[in-house]
Amino acid sequence: MDHAADAHRTDLMTITRHVLNEQSKYPESRGDFSILLNHIVLGCKFVCSVVNKAGLAKIIGLAGETNVQGEEQKKLDVLSNEVFVKALVSSGRTCILVSEEDEEATFVEPSRRGRYCVVFDPLDGSSNIDCGVSIGTIFGIYMVKDDHEPTLDDVLQPGKNMLAAGYCMYGSSCTFVLSTGTGVNGFTLDPSLGEFILTHPNIKIPKKGKIYSVNEGNAKNWDGPTAKYVEKCKFPQDGSSSKSLRYIGSMVADVHRTLLYGGIFLYPADKKSPNGKLRVLYEVFPMSFLMEQAGGQAFTGKQRALDLVPAKIHERSPVFLGSYDEVEEIKALYAAEEEKA
Numbered sequence: 001m002d003h004a005a006d007a008h009r010t011d012l013m014t015i016t017r018h019v020l021n022e023q024s025k026y027p028e029s030r031g032d033f034s035i036l037l038n039h040i041v042l043g044c045k046f047v048c049s050v051v052n053k054a055g056l057a058k059i060i061g062l063a064g065e066t067n068v069q070g071e072e073q074k075k076l077d078v079l080s081n082e083v084f085v086k087a088l089v090s091s092g093r094t095c096i097l098v099s100e101e102d103e104e105a106t107f108v109e110p111s112r113r114g115r116y117c118v119v120f121d122p123l124d125g126s127s128n129i130d131c132g133v134s135i136g137t138i139f140g141i142y143m144v145k146d147d148h149e150p151t152l153d154d155v156l157q158p159g160k161n162m163l164a165a166g167y168c169m170y171g172s173s174c175t176f177v178l179s180t181g182t183g184v185n186g187f188t189l190d191p192s193l194g195e196f197i198l199t200h201p202n203i204k205i206p207k208k209g210k211i212y213s214v215n216e217g218n219a220k221n222w223d224g225p226t227a228k229y230v231e232k233c234k235f236p237q238d239g240s241s242s243k244s245l246r247y248i249g250s251m252v253a254d255v256h257r258t259l260l261y262g263g264i265f266l267y268p269a270d271k272k273s274p275n276g277k278l279r280v281l282y283e284v285f286p287m288s289f290l291m292e293q294a295g296g297q298a299f300t301g302k303q304r305a306l307d308l309v310p311a312k313i314h315e316r317s318p319v320f321l322g323s324y325d326e327v328e329e330i331k332a333l334y335a336a337e338e339e340k341a
């Protein structure tokens with residue numbers, strides 16, 4: 001046994017250590033936020049382990065209506081939702097939960113209540129599960145205004161009021177990306193230790209990018225600025241090279257690549273869906289928060305995405321997010337369109 005190597009391994013920056021380090025910068029902190037994050041991380045580890053077995057489930061007879069024990073099987077997105085709701089409620093630090101899977105917000109019973117509101121999509125991109133493509137969990141955290149009387153207004157706040165946001169990608173490796181408002185850090189799950197290790201400290205998105213990411217199948221319904229931008233990506237008039245198109249159809253995976261390599265992710269409005277497809281609270285806001293924290297931008301076609309004030313918990317919005325300069329271009333195209341009108 002290589003004791004020296006083992007000793008080295010225990011000096012790793014785990015996510016718990018990272019969060020506790022952050023907490024120590026605020027002497028008044030009671031540690032509630034660290035406890036909440038620990039519970040989110042636990043939920044992600046659980047979902048990661050279930051997702052990893054998803055392909056096997058069919059082969060060994062765990063899928064379908066009932067499993068080998070005769071118990072009813074749950075769809076992965078339903079199961080993931082239950083995992084996160086339980087993890088969040090049992091943290092004792094939450095008061096309102098908004099999940100993509102639940103029509104209504106969950107108000108935590110007073111005896112288990114804390115000060116945080118968590119908005120989340122437990123398993124985003126779930127239509128990709130059966131073919132083994134990367135999927136993920138997305139979350140954002142707000143502080144309740146009055147912990148004695150939490151109301152829906154506590155989660156209908158602009159994204160800029162979020163205290164933290166992140167996602168966990170269940171891909172070729174399991175990656176947890178987090179911002180608590182002071183930059184963005186990425187952690188990779190070491191399955192042998194069961195710990196997320198800091199592998200991508202202080203992520204900064206490149207200022208420009210060579211990749212655009214959009215569902216081009218919707219092109220016939222796009223508005224002018226989106227169509228012009230994508231045309232420019234393919235046929236640049238300034239002598240630069242064309243951009244590459246990459247689109248997975250799983251927001252966590254498309255945004256993760258955009259964050260690391262630069263470029264832009266677009267889910268615009270179109271004639272069929274005037275508000276786009278993506279949900280404000282648990283898709284647009286957390287990803288926009290991360291982009292801004294990494295030095296990029298996020299825009300809705302009308303305004304900075306994080307300035308949007310949602311009126312409903314499952315509201316949708318168009319979004320353009322990614323490298324600073326790419327989003328500047330989109331903003332200029334929308335501004336020009338508005339001037340014409």
Ligand code: AFP
Nearest residue numbers: 124125126127128215249250251252
């Ligand atoms: P699913 O959860 O239904 O797979 O939707 C995924 C998603 O909300 C988001 O993760 C993708 O970016 C987007 O939808 C893809 O939408 P299109 O299939 O319309 O391109």
